[in-house]
Every structure is written in C-alpha cells, then in structure tokens.
Amino acid sequence: DTGVSQDPRHKITKRGQNVTFRCDPISEHNRLYWYRQTLGQGPEFLTYFQNEAQLEKSRLLSDRFSAERPKGSFSTLEIQRTEQGDSAMYLCASSRQAANTGELFFGEGSRLTVL
Amino acid sequence: SQKIEQNSEALNIQEGKTATLTCNYTNYSPAYLQWYRQDPGRGPVFLLLIRENEKEKRKERLKVTFDTTLKQSLFHITASQPADSATYLCALVETDKLIFGTGTRLQVFP
Numbered sequence: 276d277t278g279v280s281q282d283p284r285h286k287i288t289k290r291g292q293n294v295t296f297r298c299d300p301i302s303e304h305n306r307l308y309w310y311r312q313t314l315g316q317g318p319e320f321l322t323y324f325q326n327e328a329q330l331e332k333s334r335l336l337s338d339r340f341s342a343e344r345p346k347g348s349f350s351t352l353e354i355q356r357t358e359q360g361d362s363a364m365y366l367c368a369s370s371r372q373a374a375n376t377g378e379l380f381f382g383e384g385s386r387l388t389v390l
Numbered sequence: 391s392q393k394i395e396q397n398s399e400a401l402n403i404q405e406g407k408t409a410t411l412t413c414n415y416t417n418y419s420p421a422y423l424q425w426y427r428q429d430p431g432r433g434p435v436f437l438l439l440i441r442e443n444e445k446e447k448r449k450e451r452l453k454v455t456f457d458t459t460l461k462q463s464l465f466h467i468t469a470s471q472p473a474d475s476a477t478y479l480c481a482l483v484e485t486d487k488l489i490f491g492t493g494t495r496l497q498v499f500p
Contacts, residue, residue, distance in 0.1 A: 279433075308487065315398070317479050317490035318434065331487060366433055378424065379488060381433030 277301075279382035281367050287388045288357055295353045296385040300369030307350050308379060309342055310366040318366055324350060357389045392417045392484050394491035402497045403470055411465040411494045413480030419458040425465050426479040428493065434479055438465075470498045 280299045288294050300307050305326050310318035321340070322332045326347035339357075344350040354361055364386050368379040393416040403409050413423070421442050426434035440447045440456045440463070447454050453466040467474050477493040 310490075315492070317394075317396075317481075317492045320487050320489060323487055331485065368433075378436035378439060379434075381435070383433050384431075386431075 279367055279369050279380050281365075281382035281385050283385060284383065285386045285388075287390065289390050290359060291356055293353065293355045294357055294387060295351055296365050296367075296387075298350045298352070298367030298369075298382060300349070300367070301371075301380055304369035304371050304380070305347065306370045306372070307344055308368045308370075309350070309352050310368065312364045312366055312384070313362075321352075321365075354387075357387075359389045362387055362389045392420075392482055392489060394480055394482060394489065396478075396480055396491035396494045398492055398494070400495040400497055402499065405471060405498055405500050407470055409467040409470045409474070409496055409498070411478050411480075411496065413463040413465065413491055415461050415482055419461060420482040420484075422483055423454075423456055423463050424481045424488065425452075425454055425463075426481060426490075428477045428479055430477075434490075437478075467496075470496075472498050472500060474498050 282297045308323040309321040312318045320333050321336055322342050324344040327344050339355045342352045364384040366384045368381045370377050370379050395414045424439045425437045427437055428434040438454045440454045442458055451468045455464045475498050477495045479493040480491040481488040
C-alpha cells in the first residue's frame with residue numbers, strides 16, 4: 276500500500292493556460308474523489324468516481340473543469356483557461372467503500388498558483 | 391444542503407490539558423460522522439468515524455461524541471502534546487460524498 280499519490284505537487288501557471296493534475300489512488304480502491312481547498316477553508320467537494328463512472332459533479336464546478344478516470348485506475352483533473360480564482364490546493368482521495376461507511380485516504384495535494 | 395460549523399478561531403491550550411473541539415451541523419442527522427487531522431501543506435488524515443447510535447467512541451487519547459438531538463459532535467484530545475498541533479476537520483456524508491467543515495486550528499504550547 277503506497278498511498279494516494281498526486282502529481283505535480285506544485286504548479287504555477289499564467290492565467291488562460293490549461294493545467295492537468297493526476298491522481299493515482301490506492302490500487303484496490305474503487306472510489307476516487309477530487310476536492311479543492313483554499314486557505315482557511317475545509318476541502319470542497321468537486322467530483323467523484325466509482326470505478327470509471329463519474330457519479331457526481333459539484334454544481335460549483337464550471338465547464339472549464341473536467342475529470343476522467345479511464346479504466347477505473349488513475350484519474351486526471353483538467354482545468355482549461357485558468358483564472359486567478361482557481362488558485363487552490365487540489366486534493367484527491369480514494370476509498371474502498373462508500374464515504375459514509377469508511378475513511379477517505381487523501382493524497383498530499385497539488386497546489387495550483389495562477390498568476 | 392447540510393451546513394457544518396466549526397469554530398474558525400484557533401484554540402490555544404497548554405500541554406497536558408484536554409482540548410475540546412466542536413462540530414455543529416444544521417440539517418438532517420447523518421448516519422456517520424468523521425474527524426480528520428490536517429497538517430499545513432498536507433492532505434487530511436482520517437482519525438475516527440462515529441455512527442449515530444454510538445454516542446461516544448475512543449481511540450488512545452482521542453474521544454468523539456455524537457449528539458443527534460443537539461446536532462453536535464465534540465472531539466476531545468486528552469493529555470495534549472505540542473505534536474497534536476494541527477487543524478482538525480469534521481466531515482459528514484451527503485449523498486454518498488463527504489462534506490467538510492472549515493476546521494479548527496489547535497495550537498498546544500509547552
């Protein structure tokens with residue numbers, strides 16, 4: 276069990292550029308979640324997958340955000356035409372079970388800074 | 391939708407004392423409630439899960455209570471140590487995903 280890994284850990288980009296984050300969950304976990312966290316706030320839910328199916332997407336998520344989980348393994352989160360308000364820590368978490376019956380295992384996050 | 395309230399002000403206590411953090415929610419009582427610890431620049435780490443029928447759960451120096459009448463959970467750290475300094479997040483389930491409070495920062499000083 277190597278834990279949840281995220282890449283890159285830090286990304287600095289200019290406004291208007293596209294960025295992509297990758298998450299590798301714990302191998303036997305079929306659920307994968309993406310959260311966003313800004314300073315002084317708790318993690319805010321973005322979207323989640325069960326295997327390769329994206330089951331829910333936050334209403335706060337604009338059309339510039341897209342997430343995929345091909346083959347139910349790793350996941351990517353892409354942000355197109357980044358804005359300064361997208362600056363945040365993007366957290367990935369995985370679990371073997373549904374969130375209400377088991378713990379989430381979080382990665383260390385990908386910190387995005389949009390200049 | 392569910393709203394979770396945690397004290398946004400930092401809690402400062404002396405080493406050896408008991409720290410008590412509060413989590414209040416506004417709507418329906420969830421079947422489960424979870425607590426996480428988060429260190430600066432790191433992802434949250436799971437601490438405890440308590441079910442609505444458990445009322446209290448303990449793990450080493452940690453104790454969590456769950457009062458569905460008050461719509462409140464209390465998180466206690468006994469014999470606190472400087473290494474317990476971190477942000478503690480309360481989380482509830484809403485339609486099969488966890489939603490988090492803003493967290494309370496705990497600072498334990500020698």
